[in-house]
Amino acid sequence: MKNLKRILCLALCLMLTLACVPAMAAGSTKIGVLVADATGAEALAFRAYYEKYIANAYDVEFIYSEELNTADGEKNAIDNFIVNNCKAIISFSSVDRPAQIEQCDAAGIYYAVATGTLTDEEYEEFKDYEYYVGAIGPSLNTEFQVGYDMAAYYIDQGMTKFGIFGGAVPYRTDMHIYRAASMLSAMIDKGGEGAAYQGVTDPGAVIGMIYGSGSIETGKIGNLELAAYVGGYDFDDAWFGKLAQMAGTEGIEAILTVGSGVDVLGSFVAGSSVKLATVDSFTSAMGEAMNSGIIDYVAGKFATSIGPIFVATLNAVNGQPIRNEEGYALALDQGYWVAANAEQFAQYYAVDSSEENPAYSKDILDAYAPAGVSYEDFAAFVAQYSFDEIVALKK
Amino acid sequence: MGKQTWKERVPAFASVLGLLVLIAAYYIVGAVRDANVAYGLKAIVNQSVVVALVATGAVFIYTLGSFDISLGAATGVSALLGAMAYNATGSLAVMFLVCVGVAVALGFINSSLASIFNLPIFVTTVAMMSVLSAFMLILIGWNGAGDTIKVKGRDMRPLDNIPFKVVILVLYIALCWFVFTLLPTGREAKFIGGNPVCARLSGINEKKLGIIASLISAVGIGLGAFLTIIYAPTLTKDTASSIGMDVIIAIVFGGMPVSGGPRSRILSAVVGAFSMGFMTQIMSMLNLGSGYGQMIKAAIFLLVVFIALGSQRGKLLTR
Numbered sequence: 001m002k003n004l005k006r007i008l009c010l011a012l013c014l015m016l017t018l019a020c021v022p023a024m025a026a027g028s029t030k031i032g033v034l035v036a037d038a039t040g041a042e043a044l045a046f047r048a049y050y051e052k053y054i055a056n057a058y059d060v061e062f063i064y065s066e067e068l069n070t071a072d073g074e075k076n077a078i079d080n081f082i083v084n085n086c087k088a089i090i091s092f093s094s095v096d097r098p099a100q101i102e103q104c105d106a107a108g109i110y111y112a113v114a115t116g117t118l119t120d121e122e123y124e125e126f127k128d129y130e131y132y133v134g135a136i137g138p139s140l141n142t143e144f145q146v147g148y149d150m151a152a153y154y155i156d157q158g159m160t161k162f163g164i165f166g167g168a169v170p171y172r173t174d175m176h177i178y179r180a181a182s183m184l185s186a187m188i189d190k191g192g193e194g195a196a197y198q199g200v201t202d203p204g205a206v207i208g209m210i211y212g213s214g215s216i217e218t219g220k221i222g223n224l225e226l227a228a229y230v231g232g233y234d235f236d237d238a239w240f241g242k243l244a245q246m247a248g249t250e251g252i253e254a255i256l257t258v259g260s261g262v263d264v265l266g267s268f269v270a271g272s273s274v275k276l277a278t279v280d281s282f283t284s285a286m287g288e289a290m291n292s293g294i295i296d297y298v299a300g301k302f303a304t305s306i307g308p309i310f311v312a313t314l315n316a317v318n319g320q321p322i323r324n325e326e327g328y329a330l331a332l333d334q335g336y337w338v339a340a341n342a343e344q345f346a347q348y349y350a351v352d353s354s355e356e357n358p359a360y361s362k363d364i365l366d367a368y369a370p371a372g373v374s375y376e377d378f379a380a381f382v383a384q385y386s387f388d389e390i391v392a393l394k395k
Numbered sequence: 396m397g398k399q400t401w402k403e404r405v406p407a408f409a410s411v412l413g414l415l416v417l418i419a420a421y422y423i424v425g426a427v428r429d430a431n432v433a434y435g436l437k438a439i440v441n442q443s444v445v446v447a448l449v450a451t452g453a454v455f456i457y458t459l460g461s462f463d464i465s466l467g468a469a470t471g472v473s474a475l476l477g478a479m480a481y482n483a484t485g486s487l488a489v490m491f492l493v494c495v496g497v498a499v500a501l502g503f504i505n506s507s508l509a510s511i512f513n514l515p516i517f518v519t520t521v522a523m524m525s526v527l528s529a530f531m532l533i534l535i536g537w538n539g540a541g542d543t544i545k546v547k548g549r550d551m552r553p554l555d556n557i558p559f560k561v562v563i564l565v566l567y568i569a570l571c572w573f574v575f576t577l578l579p580t581g582r583e584a585k586f587i588g589g590n591p592v593c594a595r596l597s598g599i600n601e602k603k604l605g606i607i608a609s610l611i612s613a614v615g616i617g618l619g620a621f622l623t624i625i626y627a628p629t630l631t632k633d634t635a636s637s638i639g640m641d642v643i644i645a646i647v648f649g650g651m652p653v654s655g656g657p658r659s660r661i662l663s664a665v666v667g668a669f670s671m672g673f674m675t676q677i678m679s680m681l682n683l684g685s686g687y688g689q690m691i692k693a694a695i696f697l698l699v700v701f702i703a704l705g706s707q708r709g710k711l712l713t714r
Contacts, residue, residue: 063682070634072627079438080679083431096629099548107434172541 028061029317031310032081034074034093034100038067042281045303045353046092046115052355054310057362071096075103082107087317088133090114090309098122105131110321112313113137114306117331127328133316134330136309136382138301142335143175144203146299147182147258150277153297153340154254155190159275160224162187163246165257165265166231170214179258179279180216181207187221195222227252233260244268254296262289270294282337282349290342298345299336302352307360308334308382311369324375332382348387359390368393410650410666417673421680430680437557441626443672444560445470445619445635450642450649450664451571452615455608456516457646458581458659459601460588463609465505465520466616466642468527470635473498473620475534478546478630487554490546490624495617501527502613506606516605524639531632546628554625567618568665571611575661580607588655645671647700 033050037043050062063084065077074093078100081089088110091100097118104111113135118126126132138146154162164183167176185203188195197206198217210216216229228246232239246255247268254275255265261278266289269276277297280286289295312322312330322330337352339345352359368381384393425432449466456463477494481487501523508519538544575581587594587601595601623635642664643653649667651659674692683691 070627070631070636071629072623072634075627076438076442079434079441080676083425083435083438083676084680084682085429085431095543095631096545096627099627099629102548 028059030061030063030084030086032086032089033062033064034068034077034089034091035065036068036093041283041285045283046306049303053358068093071099074100078103088313090313101126101129101132105129110313110316112309114309115301123331132329133313133321136330136332136334138335139333140174140178142333143178144182146279146336147179148186150256150297150299151183151186155186159253161227161251161253163228163249163252163255164216164226165255166216166229167258167260169210170232172211172214176258177207177210181210183256187224191222191224197221247274262295266294282352287345287349290345297340299338302337302359304352304359305334307365308369311365315371318371320371322373322375322378332379334382334385337387364393414666414670417670421673421677424677424680428680435676439672439676440557443668444564445622446638446641446645447564447665447668448567448615448619449638450645450668451568451661452612453642454659454661454664455584455611457653458584458588458655459608460655461516463520464639465524465527467635467638468524469498469501469616470620470638471531472527473617474623474634475531475544475630477620478544478624481546491621494620495614498613498617498620499610502609506609509605510602535632542631544630546624548628551625551628560622563618567615572661584608585657585659589657648696
């Protein structure tokens with residue numbers, strides 16, 4: 001009897017607790033957000049923009065998934081969003097994008113890709129799906145350019161000895177391979193006569209070699225030198241040892257990283273004269289690293305860069321999806337902001353992180369991406385993603 | 396010893412009552428939140444069926460007073476090899492046979508090692524977990540297509556439906572119930588779990604029971620791997636990584652003591668797995684952040700275990 005009473009008591013408490021929980025805002029459009037990273041600085045910055053600015057500015061409610069790293073996790077999360085009557089899903093998770101699109105299409109809810117793109121083959125397959133909104137993010141050409149510009153910046157300063165951190169190159173991750181290959185391409189182009197990587201000069205061939213081996217070979221590239229390379233995210237003693245060795249390589253002037261530069265190399269270069277460059281994001285932690293001199297160059301995603309894909313998704317939910325003249329979904333390129341000193345970083349970060357008037361504010365989004373906007377006008381708006389262009393749009 | 400009164404039977408049904416309460420709470424919350432309750436039931440089945448399968452088989456191992464920490468890794472390896480077999484042959488039958496066959500082989504290796512070296516099963520499973528996790532990385536590397544192994548989703552779609560999964564689950568539960576309840580195997584396993592010394596002195600071969608338990612559990616792992624591929628045809632190194640912990644939670648949530656013994660029940664695993672599924676959906680409908688959701692789940696878990704074990708306090712301790 002005692003245990004039965006306990007069970008009934010538990011049941012009653014549970015139901016009473018549930019009844020006391022405030023109901024969600026009636027009438028709000030619910031949008032599910034799939035995330036691969038729930039705790040990183042970049043992920044938190046994206047979430048803050050959506051939850052603290054966009055949700056207040058528009059009548060929407062965002063429901064976030066847990067951190068996802070498997071395809072069944074993504075599927076479960078989408079199912080949960082459907083149960084919660086979400087009208088659309090914005091995805092930052094890319095384990096199995098085709099399955100995500102198919103699942104959303106079958107359920108009749110809109111699906112959009114933020115800060116990423118589909119492959120050409122995937123786009124061809126899904127471009128005319130009714131519920132596929134599209135993707136806005138860095139194309140592989142943009143990924144190539146960001147690495148090229150990073151390497152060129154230091155070569156043009158007269159530096160000749162470099163290290164490269166390849167990140168997910170061993171796992172054949174496209175964006176990291178393109179970034180790393182472009183760094184080598186910059187060295188080939190600026191390395192003088194006869195400069196080549198492993199005997200090749202064509203960027204496509206360099207990319208192919210990296211895909212094949214999953215690694216990068218050190219050595220001379222003309223009058224430049226790739227003195228050290230570390231790839232992967234092993235996070236074991238041997239891996240940390242290699243990173244320390246790279247940072248301590250005699251004569252090394254700059255280490256170019258395809259990502260996570262501060263996290264993996266910050267402690268090893270702190271206090272040294274080695275310049276550290278990274279592709280990352282505009283967050284307060286990155287600002288601190290710039291101020292302290294740990295990081296010298298950042299090509300970063302800015303938190304409000306996910307504004308355009310949100311407004312495109314909302315337009316679709318409201319019955320006015322943005323399609324090109326053939327009726328195909330969005331496939332728009334959006335690049336990075338580049339800060340090469342602490343002052344520049346601080347200026348960019350202040351605009352991006354503002355809770356009252358961020359880079360992509362409601363005024364900007366409503367002015368340049370209203371309901372019924374044409375594909376061409378929207379594409380032209382998204383293409384103006386640099387800091388200076390966005391500031392000009394605000395005026 | 397007299398017949399049990401209904402008061403003494405209640406703790407035995409605490410887990411089932413808990414499931415009924417969660418189902419009621421699910422419908423109440425769903426109504427309040429204007430959620431898609433019907434779709435949610437489908438999601439609960441999809442999210443719970445693999446854990447239910449693996450946990451049902453694992454009951455045999457837990458009944459012996461042991462546990463297997465390599466369940467997730469074994470499921471992952473079986474799924475990866477099954478997917479590779481499908482890509483090589485295009486045959487769902489081959490994929491099924493590879494999934495179950497690999498799982499059975501791994502179960503046999505686990506139990507044989509324990510038998511040869513005279514170690515508890517859980518010790519060999521600790522080693523196997525590391526080996527299998529590393530093997531998953533090797534398999535993905537061999538596949539040479541980035542960090543995933545994919546099977547065409549369209550090919551799996553005909554089987555990705557609730558009736559098929561429920562049939563698989565029911566058939567496996569029926570098999571396990573038959574072996575556990577009607578054959579001497581179950582009684583002997585409970586005896587070993589309750590008092591291994593007396594069981595040994597009574598002539599029960601603990602090593603033989605360990606091998607049988609591992610093989611039965613392995614069939615559940617193989618079925619779970621097969622359904623994992625069907626549900627999510629893109630597999631990574633993290634596929635099925637959470638199953639080991641989910642199985643332990645499901646079994647305990649279902650009212651079975653982790654120490655095994657005579658109070659072990661086959662249906663504990665299913666009750667626990669679906670209880671977890673309903674609880675997850677309730678948290679989702681309440682839009683609780685993952686942190687709050689996990690804390691509430693943990694609190695309810697502790698409460699259920701407290702209630703389920705309540706009748707044992709103050710009496711002679713069983714193992």
